[in-house]
Amino acid sequence: xxxxxxxxxxxxxxxxxxxxxxxxxxxxxxxxxxxxxxxxxxxxxxxxxxxxxxxxxxxxxxxxxxxxxxxxxxxxxxxxxxxxxxxxxxxxxxxxxxxxxxxxxxxxxxxxxxxxxxxxxxxxxxxxxxxxxxxxxxxxxxxxxxxxxxxxxxxxxxxxxxxxxxxxxxxxxxxxxxxxxxxxxxxxxxxxxxxxxxxxxxxxxxxxxxxxxxxxxxxxxxxxxxxxxxxxxxxxxxxxxxxxxxxxxxx
Amino acid sequence: xxxxxxxxxxxxxxxxxxxxxxxxxxxxxxxxxxxxxxxxxxxxxxxxxxxxxxxxxxxxxxxxxxxxxxxxxxxxxxxxxxxxxxxxxxxxxxxxxxxxxxxxxxxxxxxxxxxxxxxxxxxxxxxxxxxxxxxxxxxxxxxxxxxxxxxxxxxxxxxxxxxxxxxxxxxxxxxxxxxxxxxxxxxxxxxxxxxxxxxxxxxxxxxxxxxxxxxxxxxxxxxxxxxxxxxxxxxxxxxxxxxxxxxxxxxxxxxxxxxxxxxxxxxxxxxxxxxxxxxxxxxxxxx
Numbered sequence: 462x463x464x465x466x467x468x469x470x471x472x473x474x475x476x477x478x479x480x481x482x483x484x485x486x487x488x489x490x491x492x493x494x495x496x497x498x499x500x501x502x503x504x505x506x507x508x509x510x511x512x513x514x515x516x517x518x519x520x521x522x523x524x525x526x527x528x529x530x531x532x533x534x535x536x537x538x539x540x541x542x543x544x545x546x547x548x549x550x551x552x553x554x555x556x557x558x559x560x561x562x563x564x565x566x567x568x569x570x571x572x573x574x575x576x577x578x579x580x581x582x583x584x585x586x587x588x589x590x591x592x593x594x595x596x597x598x599x600x601x602x603x604x605x606x607x608x609x610x611x612x613x614x615x616x617x618x619x620x621x622x623x624x625x626x627x628x629x630x631x632x633x634x635x636x637x638x639x640x641x642x643x644x645x646x647x648x649x650x651x652x653x654x655x656x657x658x659x660x661x662x663x664x665x666x667x668x669x670x671x672x673x674x675x676x677x678x679x680x681x682x683x684x685x686x687x688x689x690x691x692x693x694x695x696x697x698x699x700x701x702x703x704x705x706x707x708x709x710x711x712x
Numbered sequence: 713x714x715x716x717x718x719x720x721x722x723x724x725x726x727x728x729x730x731x732x733x734x735x736x737x738x739x740x741x742x743x744x745x746x747x748x749x750x751x752x753x754x755x756x757x758x759x760x761x762x763x764x765x766x767x768x769x770x771x772x773x774x775x776x777x778x779x780x781x782x783x784x785x786x787x788x789x790x791x792x793x794x795x796x797x798x799x800x801x802x803x804x805x806x807x808x809x810x811x812x813x814x815x816x817x818x819x820x821x822x823x824x825x826x827x828x829x830x831x832x833x834x835x836x837x838x839x840x841x842x843x844x845x846x847x848x849x850x851x852x853x854x855x856x857x858x859x860x861x862x863x864x865x866x867x868x869x870x871x872x873x874x875x876x877x878x879x880x881x882x883x884x885x886x887x888x889x890x891x892x893x894x895x896x897x898x899x900x901x902x903x904x905x906x907x908x909x910x911x912x913x914x915x916x917x918x919x920x921x922x923x924x925x926x927x928x929x930x931x932x933x934x935x936x937x938x939x940x941x942x943x944x945x946x947x948x949x950x951x952x953x954x955x956x957x958x959x960x961x962x963x964x965x966x967x968x969x970x971x972x973x974x975x976x977x978x979x980x981x982x983x984x985x986x987x988x989x990x991x992x993x994x995x996x997x998x999x
Binding site: 575 | 800
């Protein structure tokens, strides 16, 4: 009767196995520092421009939209607060992670998927390397290191975007904007704003690699894995953020 | 003397994927310096036989021994040291397409698990061995090229160079000549003969071309002129001494059908077989 649950549960179990091995490998030799740096470059430096751009415009949009609502209460001066809170707590981490999922979870799935279907993964094992150690763990470490950093950059550029709107269109002074944005942020917000990207990074990297490693069915299979990786990673990002929010709202 | 030690031993090995059996009660063994030719239709389990031999795939039942050690239940990390003694040529070469030829051939030297405990090899030694392995397959000029810049036959040869660069005691060849024209295919086989006869490695070759097996059983590499020549009369040193049929004794044929091992024997026995499935492979060579 519950047969339809068999496949998803088996898949999730496989995912946990891979995750367990990837995380355990972090603490085991050999370490592939070159691969970690290369991945940090691809994921971090490679995403910098698009992440900055999206961050900036999300700040612009927040300031523009919220200013209308705030104007009703004559509270336009508080625009810095609104932008800071929404960006640092929610939008910055989520938008950055979804972008990186689109750029890099897909990249990982297609790269590892192609290697799988052309027997390169088996060749790697036969030649004495653990593919999880060589391929998955470096991607996991690299993503976990750079995604929080990307998020900080995105948050900051979002605040700059809000500042740009506040001073040019809402007649708010520079000092007023930045002091309200700065004062409203508490440690709770920062913890949340940095814990989320860290968790998202783990999900994005592991989901991308997981679907890559279990690719079957040639070139078409690579395409399917790539799509699945992006969709599943994005969904998990939203699920995780909605599970974490209630924990932090009451703090 | 070769023949004393068992290199690979399968004991009643079965393996299936879901409902489809890939290997069914397969038993055979191969001694040092010997050659096995595995023939069979596509999907008959030939590739799985090779993958099971080095623990890339775990059997559902039965035991697999590699160099006398039971590898059936070994963990991946424990297998690395044993796999270092085995070279594998994958079906399409299995080269890393984002690495250059040089990096591909150097890969096993730089990455083998045992090395990480004992420090890395000096760069110069790696460089020399990579060049030597590529010279062996006559592709020394391709060092900086990428696999997709080479022809299919050249990629196989690079795959062989990568498989033998660590001077393994056993080399597994998965369809080394599949999809190649007859001339290129013969070049590949002569490289394989060269590896076998110069280093006396045990070889298992999976193929669907009877001709490949015929060459392996009856020809040898002559180091003085770099050509292959018929070996039946002279016999291979050390191995010919075992029996009167020369190298035919050390080269045996296995035929697989739907995961079952349906034949094991010499070339003469293969050609004499009355089984229509087996005859198909023996006849293909004479036609």
